[in-house]
Amino acid sequence: MAQEHAHSSAVERLLNCEVPLRAQYIRVLFREITRISNHSLALTTHAMDVGASTPFLWAFEEREKLLEFYERVSGARMHASFIRPGGVAQDLPLGLCRDIDSFTQQFASRIDELEEMSTGNRIWKQRLVDIGTVTAQQAKDWGFSGVMLRGRATLKVKWWAYPSQPGVCWDSRRAAPYDVHDQSDPDVPVGTRGDRYDRYCIRIEEMRQSLRIIVQCPNQMPSGMIKADDRKLCPPSRCRMKLSMESCIHHFELYTEGFSVPAPSTYTAVEAPKGEFGVFLVSNGSNRPYRRKIRAPGSAHSQGLDSMSKHHMPADVVTIIGTQDIVSGEVDR
Amino acid sequence: MNSIEFPLLDRTTQNSVISTTLNDLSNWSRLSSLWPLLYGTSCCFIEFASLIGSRFDFDRYGLVPRSSPRQADLILTAGTVTMKMAPSLVRLYEQMPEPKYVIAMGACTITGGMFSTDSYSTVRGVDKLIPVDVYLPGCPPKPEAIIDAITKLRKKISREIDEDHIRSQQENRCFTTNHKFHVERSTHTGNYNQGF
Numbered sequence: 001m002a003q004e005h006a007h008s009s010a011v012e013r014l015l016n017c018e019v020p021l022r023a024q025y026i027r028v029l030f031r032e033i034t035r036i037s038n039h040s041l042a043l044t045t046h047a048m049d050v051g052a053s054t055p056f057l058w059a060f061e062e063r064e065k066l067l068e069f070y071e072r073v074s075g076a077r078m079h080a081s082f083i084r085p086g087g088v089a090q091d092l093p094l095g096l097c098r099d100i101d102s103f104t105q106q107f108a109s110r111i112d113e114l115e116e117m118s119t120g121n122r123i124w125k126q127r128l129v130d131i132g133t134v135t136a137q138q139a140k141d142w143g144f145s146g147v148m149l150r151g152r153a154t155l156k157v158k159w160w161a162y163p164s165q166p167g168v169c170w171d172s173r174r175a176a177p178y179d180v181h182d183q184s185d186p187d188v189p190v191g192t193r194g195d196r197y198d199r200y201c202i203r204i205e206e207m208r209q210s211l212r213i214i215v216q217c218p219n220q221m222p223s224g225m226i227k228a229d230d231r232k233l234c235p236p237s238r239c240r241m242k243l244s245m246e247s248c249i250h251h252f253e254l255y256t257e258g259f260s261v262p263a264p265s266t267y268t269a270v271e272a273p274k275g276e277f278g279v280f281l282v283s284n285g286s287n288r289p290y291r292r293k294i295r296a297p298g299s300a301h302s303q304g305l306d307s308m309s310k311h312h313m314p315a316d317v318v319t320i321i322g323t324q325d326i327v328s329g330e331v332d333r
Numbered sequence: 334m335n336s337i338e339f340p341l342l343d344r345t346t347q348n349s350v351i352s353t354t355l356n357d358l359s360n361w362s363r364l365s366s367l368w369p370l371l372y373g374t375s376c377c378f379i380e381f382a383s384l385i386g387s388r389f390d391f392d393r394y395g396l397v398p399r400s401s402p403r404q405a406d407l408i409l410t411a412g413t414v415t416m417k418m419a420p421s422l423v424r425l426y427e428q429m430p431e432p433k434y435v436i437a438m439g440a441c442t443i444t445g446g447m448f449s450t451d452s453y454s455t456v457r458g459v460d461k462l463i464p465v466d467v468y469l470p471g472c473p474p475k476p477e478a479i480i481d482a483i484t485k486l487r488k489k490i491s492r493e494i495d496e497d498h499i500r501s502q503q504e505n506r507c508f509t510t511n512h513k514f515h516v517e518r519s520t521h522t523g524n525y526n527q528g529f
Contacts, residue, residue, distance in 0.1 A: 041379070060386030067383075078376060078473055311525075329375045332417070 001027075001034045001070075002272035003294075004083040010268035010281040011085040014261045017228050023087035025221040029100075030073070030082065031270075032210040032217070036107075037066045038273035038325075039203045039210075040114075046200075046322030047118060050127050055114050062110050065103055072096055086234040087227035097218040104215050111207055119201070128197040132308045132320040135194060142307070143300035146275030147206070148324060150190045151198045196323040233259050258287040265291075274298060274325045296330035356495050363406070363432065364490040366395040367483070370405035370425065375412030377439040380473040389476035394483055402428040407486075408463075409479070413441035413448060414456045426463045432498060434490070436482050437465045440472045447472070 005027055012019060019027075040059035048056045067077040072093055074080035082089050118124045139149050189205035192198060227234035235254045236247040261283040269278035275297025282291040301324040308324075309317045353361075373381055384391045385398060399405040402425045414422055426435070437459050440446030445457035456462065466489060469482040 041382075045382070056385075057387045060383060061388055064383065064386070064388045077475060078379060329413070332415075 001030050001080055001083055002270055003277055004081065005031055006268060006270045006272070006277050006279045007281075007292075008083050008085045009270065010266050010279040011261060013266045013268055014264065014281060014283055015085070015233065015259075017086055017230065017233060019087055019228060020225040021222055022224040023226045023228075025217050026088050026092060026226065027083055029214060029217040029221075030070075030080075032213045033066050033069060035210045035273040036207050036214075037063050039207050042274075042322070042325045043114070043200065043203050046319065046325075049322045050124070050319050052118060052121075052124065055117050058110065058113060062107065069096065069100060069103075084227075084234070086230070087225070091226045100214065100218060104211055107211055108208070111204060111211075115204055119204070125197060127316075127319065128200060128323075129195055130193070131196050131312055131316050132323060133193065133195045134304070134308060138304070138307065139194070142304040144275070144304065145297055145300065146271065146273070146325075147199050147202050148275065148301055148304075150202055151194045196319065199323050260285060260287045261289070267295075269295070272297060274327070275301065294330075296327075298324075298326040298328070298330040299332075302326050302331050356493075357491075359495065360491050360493055364487040366397075367407045367434065367486070367490075368397050368399050368405050369407040369409050370402050370429070371398040371400050372408055372425065373411040374414065374418060375439075375441065377411035377441070377473040380476055380479065381409060381411045381438070384476045384479055389480065391480065391483070394480070394487075396483065402426075403430065405429055406432060407434045407436065409436045409438050410442045410459045410463075411438045413446070414459050414462070415454045416456060417454070419456050419462055422459070423462050434467075434486055435459075435463055435465045436467045436469055436479075436486060438469045438471075438479065438482070439474060440470060443468050443470060 011017075040063050044056040044059040047053075070080050070082075071077050073096065074082035074089065134144065134148065134151065139151075189202045189209065231247070231250040233254075235241075235251050236244075240247045241251045242248070261281075263283055263285045265280065265282035267278055267280045269276045271277075276295070277297060278295035280291070280293040280295065281289055284290040302321075305317070305320060305324065309320050312320070372378075383389055396407070402408075406429065408426060408429065410422070426433070437443050441448060441455070442459040445452070445455055448455035449457050459465065467482050467486045469478060471478050474482075
């Protein structure tokens with residue numbers, strides 16, 4: 001859903017469209033759910049590559065609960081197509097916030113269980129500490145973002161620092177806040193040594209911070225519209241479409257031709273769980289984009305694999321790929 | 334007192350004899366322990382991984398994921414196959430020993446899926462490359478759907494006849510090369526970074 005959010009934000013920025021507040025809170029809620037879901041997959045498959053196979057089974061059960069939330073709100077477990085330009089597709093169903101609440105109450109203990117298996121483990125530390133070290137300058141040169149970039153700074157600062165200092169505390173949610181991120185108040189975890197152990201700890205800590213945001217969001221969410229009011233952009237509801245002629249025309253126009261986006265271009269990036277996911281959208285005024293380039297974090301991170309694995313053993317290469325959180329689908333499309 | 338005694342039908346003795354054919358026995362043993370190759374290129378692999386997880390456990394069907402194609406007898410092509418990946422997929426399939434089965438998982442591997450209209454690099458369907466036994470639609474198919482495909486494949490295997498298999502083995506030999514091994518001078522010089 002982070003990728004849907006990036007594309008929708010790019011379109012909204014070109015259209016200069018205002019997203020209602022409730023939709024923004026729903027977007028933030030589901031983006032943080034995505035973040036937890038991604039980190040539980042990335043960390044535990046990485047652990048499986050290193051050799052620890054138990055966290056994989058534990059984390060995937062938690063992931064199934066999160067995929068159930070996706071399915072309840074959008075109908076699909078993975079490709080939700082829920083965050084759309086102008087807002088979100090549908091409102092949250094009844095009972096979802098209650099179930100999210102019961103999930104959050106037990107999830108912190110699950111993260112503790114995952115940490116108990118790995119963080120203090122001698123074997124884990126030997127495999128991860130001082131492997132795949134990246135200096136701050138290297139990280140900026142290669143275009144790393146997200147957890148790869150934050151693995152190198154002073155530990156757990158609260159206020160973001162502009163990345164001209166040797167440590168890089170760069171989080172797009174803080175540096176260029178979009179939606180309602182400036183109202184929830186997460187800490188941004190950063191690491192000290194830039195090795196894989198730091199990145200592992202940062203991902204665990206990010207899961208905890210995302211949990212905090214997920215707890216705050218349903219409490220702060222106002223009631224209201226979940227799509228922008230402009231019917232030239234967002235389709236009307238189906239019952240409205242069957243009763244009113246104008247709604248029927250809007251529905252038809254939107255689903256056959258779509259809406260036109262004014263001419264200039266934009267680059268919009270969000271803090272996807274894997275890094276900075278950007279969409280460069282160039283429009284020529286018609287209903288189809290002239291160019292849409294996706295800047296995927298995996299393609300920048302995988303370039304750094306060679307320099308990160310120098311003077312390490314071949315077994316470390318596998319786990320360096322795991323810590324970079326690469327998805328080959330976004331590297332080589 | 335004229336009744337004939339049938340000791341096998343007597344309920345107090347245990348039935349310790351099962352009668353079957355060799356064909357059925359080999360089919361049963363094969364379908365009960367299909368070992369899939371841990372193969373995944375794209376989003377379908379995430380649902381395949383959910384299948385390995387504990388909620389939709391596929392070990393209860395006998396499936397243990399194997400990393401090497403030499404040890405696998407099922408390949409679930411999970412994910413889009415691009416033209417760059419196609420030779421690798423064919424090579425993996427050829428390296429699997431007979432008898433082997435293929436489940437084409439997800440819309441991308443059946444017909445090209447969402448990439449079937451405009452893509453410049455996607456193979457439109459994995460059956461252009463390797464023979465497929467079961468087609469499993471979905472984008473991605475839910476783990477329950479994958480289990481359904483595996484169940485259908487098991488039923489298909491149970492209907493197999495050994496003579497057909499032996500005949501097809503003799504006909505469809507894959508291309509192999511003759512390896513000529515020469516013993517060369519050792520390249521071990523003790524330096525870490527060395528050129529050739």
